Amino acid sequence: MPEPHKPPTPPQRAAGGVGTSPVRPDATAKVNGAFEYASDLRADRMLWGHTVRSPHPRARILGVDTAAAEAIPGVAAVLTHADVPAAKHYGLIESDQPVLAADGTHYQGEPVALVAAEDLETARLAAESVKVDYEVLEPRCDPRRAVELGEVFRHQPVRIGDPDLTEPAVVVTREYVVGMQDQAPLGPESGLAVPSPDGGVELRVATQWLHSDLDQIAPCLGLEPDMVRITMAGIGGAFGAREDLSVQIHMAMLALKTGRPVKMMYDRAESFLGHVHRHPARMRYEHGADAEGRLLYVKAEIVLDGGAYASTTDAVVANAASLAVGPYEVEHVAVDVWGAITDNPPCGAMRGFGGVQTCFAYESQMDALADELGISPVEIRRRNAVSQGSKLITGQLIDAPAPLADMLGRFTAMPVPAIAAERDAADLPGGFGNTTRGEGVVRGVGYGVGLKNICYSEGFDDYSTARVRLELVDGEPVAFVHTAAAEVGQGHQTLQAQIARTELGVERVELLPADTSVGSAGSSSASRQSYMTGGAVKAACEAVRELWTERDLADGPIEAVREFRHRETKPMDPVTGQGDSHVQMALCVHRATVDVDVELGLVKVVELTAVQDVGTILNPVALEGQIHGGSAQGLGLAVMEELVMDEGRVRNASFTDYLIPTILDMPPMRLDILENADPAAPYGLRGAGEPPTLSATPAIVAAIRDATGLPLTRVPVRPEHLVGTP
Amino acid sequence: MRLELTLLVDGEAVTAVLDRPGESLLRTLRERLGRTGAKNACEQGECGSCTVLLDGEAVVSCLVATAQCEGREVRTVAGAVPGEVREAFAACGAVQCGFCTPGLLVSVADLLGRNPDPADAEIREALAGNLCRCTGYEKIIEAVHRAATARTAENTHTGAPGTRPLPPSPSPEKDPTLPHGCDSVMTEGRT
Numbered sequence: 048m049p050e051p052h053k054p055p056t057p058p059q060r061a062a063g064g065v066g067t068s069p070v071r072p073d074a075t076a077k078v079n080g081a082f083e084y085a086s087d088l089r090a091d092r093m094l095w096g097h098t099v100r101s102p103h104p105r106a107r108i109l110g111v112d113t114a115a116a117e118a119i120p121g122v123a124a125v126l127t128h129a130d131v132p133a134a135k136h137y138g139l140i141e142s143d144q145p146v147l148a149a150d151g152t153h154y155q156g157e158p159v160a161l162v163a164a165e166d167l168e169t170a171r172l173a174a175e176s177v178k179v180d181y182e183v184l185e186p187r188c189d190p191r192r193a194v195e196l197g198e199v200f201r202h203q204p205v206r207i208g209d210p211d212l213t214e215p216a217v218v219v220t221r222e223y224v225v226g227m228q229d230q231a232p233l234g235p236e237s238g239l240a241v242p243s244p245d246g247g248v249e250l251r252v253a254t255q256w257l258h259s260d261l262d263q264i265a266p267c268l269g270l271e272p273d274m275v276r277i278t279m280a281g282i283g284g285a286f287g288a289r290e291d292l293s294v295q296i297h298m299a300m301l302a303l304k305t306g307r308p309v310k311m312m313y314d315r316a317e318s319f320l321g322h323v324h325r326h327p328a329r330m331r332y333e334h335g336a337d338a339e340g341r342l343l344y345v346k347a348e349i350v351l352d353g354g355a356y357a358s359t360t361d362a363v364v365a366n367a368a369s370l371a372v373g374p375y376e377v378e379h380v381a382v383d384v385w386g387a388i389t390d391n392p393p394c395g396a397m398r399g400f401g402g403v404q405t406c407f408a409y410e411s412q413m414d415a416l417a418d419e420l421g422i423s424p425v426e427i428r429r430r431n432a433v434s435q436g437s438k439l440i441t442g443q444l445i446d447a448p449a450p451l452a453d454m455l456g457r458f459t460a461m462p463v464p465a466i467a468a469e470r471d472a473a474d475l476p477g478g479f480g481n482t483t484r485g486e487g488v489v490r491g492v493g494y495g496v497g498l499k500n501i502c503y504s505e506g507f508d509d510y511s512t513a514r515v516r517l518e519l520v521d522g523e524p525v526a527f528v529h530t531a532a533a534e535v536g537q538g539h540q541t542l543q544a545q546i547a548r549t550e551l552g553v554e555r556v557e558l559l560p561a562d563t564s565v566g567s568a569g570s571s572s573a574s575r576q577s578y579m580t581g582g583a584v585k586a587a588c589e590a591v592r593e594l595w596t597e598r599d600l601a602d603g604p605i606e607a608v609r610e611f612r613h614r615e616t617k618p619m620d621p622v623t624g625q626g627d628s629h630v631q632m633a634l635c636v637h638r639a640t641v642d643v644d645v646e647l648g649l650v651k652v653v654e655l656t657a658v659q660d661v662g663t664i665l666n667p668v669a670l671e672g673q674i675h676g677g678s679a680q681g682l683g684l685a686v687m688e689e690l691v692m693d694e695g696r697v698r699n700a701s702f703t704d705y706l707i708p709t710i711l712d713m714p715p716m717r718l719d720i721l722e723n724a725d726p727a728a729p730y731g732l733r734g735a736g737e738p739p740t741l742s743a744t745p746a747i748v749a750a751i752r753d754a755t756g757l758p759l760t761r762v763p764v765r766p767e768h769l770v771g772t773p
Numbered sequence: 774m775r776l777e778l779t780l781l782v783d784g785e786a787v788t789a790v791l792d793r794p795g796e797s798l799l800r801t802l803r804e805r806l807g808r809t810g811a812k813n814a815c816e817q818g819e820c821g822s823c824t825v826l827l828d829g830e831a832v833v834s835c836l837v838a839t840a841q842c843e844g845r846e847v848r849t850v851a852g853a854v855p856g857e858v859r860e861a862f863a864a865c866g867a868v869q870c871g872f873c874t875p876g877l878l879v880s881v882a883d884l885l886g887r888n889p890d891p892a893d894a895e896i897r898e899a900l901a902g903n904l905c906r907c908t909g910y911e912k913i914i915e916a917v918h919r920a921a922t923a924r925t926a927e928n929t930h931t932g933a934p935g936t937r938p939l940p941p942s943p944s945p946e947k948d949p950t951l952p953h954g955c956d957s958v959m960t961e962g963r964t
């Protein structure tokens with residue numbers, strides 16, 4: 048008679064449990080090329096879908112003639128606005144985006160019609176043959192003009208004290224610009240829709256939030272939610288780009304119309320037009336400080352370009368407003384943030400979500416103040432740093448560790464790299480492409496601090512669901528974990544298994560595919576999945592463990608479902624911006640060292656060191672990967688990445704012209720990771736994926752300023768900004 | 774137009790029937806031959822996700838016309854990459870979303886075939902054509918070093934001469950609790 052399996056006494060230091068770095072469950076398939084991404088999906092009798100998009104940022108649609116397209120052999124369906132089965136609009140927060148444009152288009156690339164055909168080439172050909180009669184109109188592309196006209200998705204002020212009553216010794220006023228950044232995940236938007244015999248549809252798609260997709264898709268198809276079954280397909284990165292719908296409703300419409308499976312897949316150019324971007328920003332900041340550099344007041348006017356449709360602009364505005372001064376104490380604040388409505392591409396979620404733009408501005412301001420006062424950039428930040436017990440400008444108390452002063456101090460133990468006595472040509476800015484011997488190369492060092500809210504804010508009912516079943520398989524207890532959380536690459540599945548091992552003392556954990564047959568997990572965004580779905584898996588495991596103490600596992604499986612919620616939050620007051628709107632705050636500090644060739648306008652980042660407080664380290668390797676990757680995207684915004692807009696048109700929708708960092712652009716990255724646990728969070732963790740994306744950008748630009756003495760108030764910094772040739 | 778040709782893909786002779794002359798090798802592999810190991814992040818020769826070995830040479834398959842490949846040998850991630858390289862990528866956390874991984878692995882196999890123990894700068898130069906949006910490349914460099922060490926040890930052990938061609942060795946065992954091979958910066962003090 049074997050020993051009955053006993054529930055463990057937590058916490059377990061389980062092999063492969065919390066705090067370790069087990070190999071990700073999908074690693075083997077990924078390194079063997081066998082992992083099935085959304086773009087790899089196939090089905091028998093499959094058709095290819097394709098989207099007809101408006102070439103005009105703003106136009107009236109006078110008519111759509113599908114006859115020529117329909118006449119092409121191999122074309123199975125051509126659909127327009129009139130074919131949208133039920134609700135004609137969808138959206139994440141507000142249903143304002145047409146499934147297919149009806150009488151007008153409001154951004155370049157807006158979907159107008161759909162085609163399904165036997166193969167991709169025929170589908171593309173047919174899409175070109177759809178004749179849309181446009182009356183082209185002048186696009187409205189100036190977000191500041193939109194604000195003047197009151198055309199905004201949201202205006203959020205923050206007011207505390209009265210800046211005009213202070214008596215500053217020094218005032219710095221600057222205007223900052225942040226260009227439009229793209230998430231550029233490598234996996235293209237893609238999915239497969241298969242009509243089911245009951246009149247419903249099965250979707251396989253790479254998305255960040257299955258249940259939100261379902262809530263938007265079903266009403267447009269006119270189907271009950273249980274007739275639309277969505278399973279996660281392999282995701283090739285996300286970074287916010289898969290938060291909004293792309294192919295979902297379109298391929299479902301084509302599948303339902305033709306009765307055949309339909310695959311859709313964007314190419315890179317279409318991908319750049321087919322998902323939202325990071326909001327470009329224009330920001331006017333005024334900081335006043337006393338003679339010691341202590342902040343007396345901050346005034347800021349921040350215009351974010353929301354583009355044509357609402358997407359998540361509402362929440363991005365709230366973040367920009369509540370985080371507008373960064374992790375610094377200040378008693379007098381007048382901040383206004385607007386999310387403008389224009390005929391530019393819709394902007395929405397991207398890693399850092401409203402925190403990135405303001406971080407570039409407030410950190411640049413701190414450096415400007417330090418400059419005026421002749422104190423060091425570290426010192427000015429230390430003098431104003433928040434800590435546990437400080438208040439955000441929303442009045443919210445920081446009630447968990449926020450050891451910014453300590454974090455800033457850590458850099459003294461990590462000296463900046465020395466300049467090599469003999470420079471290799473490869474080490475020059477521009478690498479082997481540098482045509483000089485480095486005569487014009489100057490070095491600079493800069494710092495950046497980012498403060499990011501973790502989880503959803505402002506009263507949103509943010510929860511995640513986990514189902515955990517423990518059962519004996521071949522006499523061994525195995526935990527089956529089922530959630531709808533999106534594994535976008537961050538390693539969340541690894542963490543789910545780690546938690547199950549720690550809580551249940553099992554070795555084997557099976558992860559069920561994420562789908563809509565289990566409750567919502569919320570989105571893989573806002574650095575929230577470790578906290579939220581991690582919390583849900585932990586709670587479900589605890590419940591299973593509890594039941595396990597009462598009976599023998601040999602009598603049958605034990606299962607529990609738990610919903611996990613973080614603490615309640617409040618909306619920001621519409622006039623004063625006050626309110627406990629956030630769940631958790633996270634800090635990251637970067638130091639960058641750069642070499643700038645002032646003759647050629649080239650920058651090489653030679654050092655990028657991060658100090659981040661993560662509460663508790665749950666998986667060292669995955670965590671480091673998040674900080675490295677987040678820093679790389681911050682570097683991209685600092686010196687490379689911008690979707691160039693020209694009267695509403697994207698000028699560089701390709702990897703030839705939209706440059707993301709290569710392995711040559713990235714310096715070695717040192718990390719110093721602090722663990723000051725947040726008692727309110729599962730295991731004391733603090734969300735970690737976004738903060739480094741905030742702080743890397745201002746640190747790099749500060750280093751370039753330090754090297755060149757140029758003001759540099761716009762990112763990305765381009766060669767012409769460095770050599771003075773516009 | 775109908776073109777029938779034979780390719781040797783990952784050691785297997787396969788026949789592809791093309792009805793378009795300009796079709797890329799990437800398309801043929803993915804859509805006609807069902808071999809989706811090579812990825813399609815740009816189809817413009819900019820990202821390296823589609824990298825394969827064509828007669829032993831690393832190429833971006835989206836820029837190669839299949840029509841020029843009659844009788845030639847194509848190795849994708851499934852046939853080009855030694856087990857140590859795959860194991861190192863899995864163990865070091867060099868894989869996040871993994872979309873860049875198959876192409877990167879082929880480039881790494883190509884590099885290690887030429888240079889069994891590359892320095893950081895040589896790794897950076899060799900992998901400059903492979904974009905990764907997730908990792909910031911740090912763990913990738915670590916993985917290449919680990920793979921190089923493992924291969925050198927293996928070659929010393931078996932006394933295998935030279936390093937080319939690289940026969941694929943078995944994939945890493947699927948063991949989720951496999952102790953981590955690449956130390957994190959915290960435990961290693963690599964900072």
Ligand code: FES
Pocket residue numbers: 812813814815816817818819820821822823824833834835836
């Ligand atoms: S898909 Fe071939 S280089 Fe990008």
Ligand code: FES
Pocket residue numbers: 233283284536867868869870871872873874904905906907908
């Ligand atoms: S791991 Fe996602 S692109 Fe490299």
